[in-house]
Structures are given as C-alpha cells and as structure tokens.
Amino acid sequence: MKxxxxxxxxxxxxxxxxxxxxxxLKEQLETLxxxxxxxxxxxxxxxxxxxxxxxxxxxxxxxESTLLVGHSSxxxxxxxxxxxxxxxxxxxxxxxxxxxxxxxxxxxxxxxDPWQWEKIKTNxxxxxxxxxxxxxxxxxxxxxHIKEKLNPDKTFSFKEKGHFISQETFPELAEHILxxxx
Numbered sequence: 001m002k003x004x005x006x007x008x009x010x011x012x013x014x015x016x017x018x019x020x021x022x023x024x025l026k027e028q029l030e031t032l033x034x035x036x037x038x039x040x041x042x043x044x045x046x047x048x049x050x051x052x053x054x055x056x057x058x059x060x061x062x063x064e065s066t067l068l069v070g071h072s073s074x075x076x077x078x079x080x081x082x083x084x085x086x087x088x089x090x091x092x093x094x095x096x097x098x099x100x101x102x103x104x105x106x107x108x109x110x111x112x113d114p115w116q117w118e119k120i121k122t123n124x125x126x127x128x129x130x131x132x133x134x135x136x137x138x139x140x141x142x143x144x145h146i147k148e149k150l151n152p153d154k155t156f157s158f159k160e161k162g163h164f165i166s167q168e169t170f171p172e173l174a175e176h177i178l179x180x181x182x
Contacts, residue, residue: 003181004065005035011072012047021170028174047073049109082123083116089126096142117149127152132161
C-alpha cells in the first residue's frame with residue numbers, strides 16, 4: 001500500500017488552514033501525483049473531537065492509503081483517529097497527550113478517554129514526530145512521553161523552533177513527506 005492522499009490537520013484556535021508555513025508546504029507537495037487535502041476543519045477554534053473525527057472519516061475519507069500530517073491539536077486528532085481507523089501513517093508536529101491544565105483543551109474531548117497507544121501503532125505503517133525543546137505551549141515532557149509510547153519510526157527534535165508558528169517555510173517536514181511517499 002502506498003500513499004494516495006495526504007490530509008493536513010491544523011491546530012485549534014485557527015480561522016483557516018492557510019497559516020504560516022502551511023501554504024508553502026502545500027505548494028511543495030503539489031508536484032506529487034497524490035490527492036492533497038488542505039481544508040479548514042469545522043469548529044476550528046475549539047477543535048472538538050466530536051466534530052473532527054467524523055469529518056476525517058466521513059467527509060475527508062481518511063483510510064489505509066492516507067498520510068495524516070497534524071500540527072498541535074491536529075496531531076492529537078491524528079493519534080485519536082489512528083486508535084480506531086487504519087491509515088498509512090501520521091506525522092505528528094508538536095502533539096500533546098494531556099489537556100495541559102487548560103480549560104479550552106479540556107472541553108475539546110481529546111483527553112477524556114485513556115490513550116490506546118498500541119492501537120495507534122498497529123493501525124498505521126509509519127509514525128513520525130516533530131518537536132522543539134523550547135515549545136512555548138507544550139512542555140518537553142509531553143513529547144518525550146509520546147515518543148516513548150509510540151516509538152516513532154523517525155523523530156525530528158529541534159532546539160529553537162518553538163511551536164513551529166514563527167516560520168514561513170518548513171523544509172525538514174517537506175523533505176520527510178517526500179521521502180515517505182516515494
């Protein structure tokens with residue numbers, strides 16, 4: 001099975017999918033003979049599980065040939081989706097596994113149930129993790145816990161990229177996606 005579709009899942013508090021480096025990434029991937037889905041998810045500010053998981057399954061039709069690329073809450077959505085659905089793989093950028101003590105994260109519903117780490121791993125062929133040690137929103141311990149539980153095929157750790165929200169390009173991500181879809 002090869003990648004036939006790439007779905008980008010943005011984070012919460014987002015008015016639209018096309019922020020920062022994301023339009024640049026889409027442009028980099030447009031040369032591929034693969035369906036690209038860059039769309040604003042419903043309930044994009046709160047990013048609630050009850051809307052996002054059905055949107056991924058029913059509207060965007062994520063399946064065994066889909067690579068999910070999730071940033072922040074989008075990475076959390078990718079992990080939760082993989083608990084119940086086979087996908088090709090996921091690229092998790094600045095994910096977390098707790099609500100971080102934030103009310104906005106608590107009401108999203110992502111953290112209500114225990115994580116099914118083994119299912120997340122077995123329902124996909126590949127997992128990649130991108131994080132920065134100086135992320136201003138998510139503590140390093142969150143990334144290290146996810147890394148321990150999922151044992152990603154590839155981990156990209158940075159010292160000074162924060163939450164990946166102060167850059168206009170993301171060459172490491174584009175190169176990695178291109179490697180995965182070859």
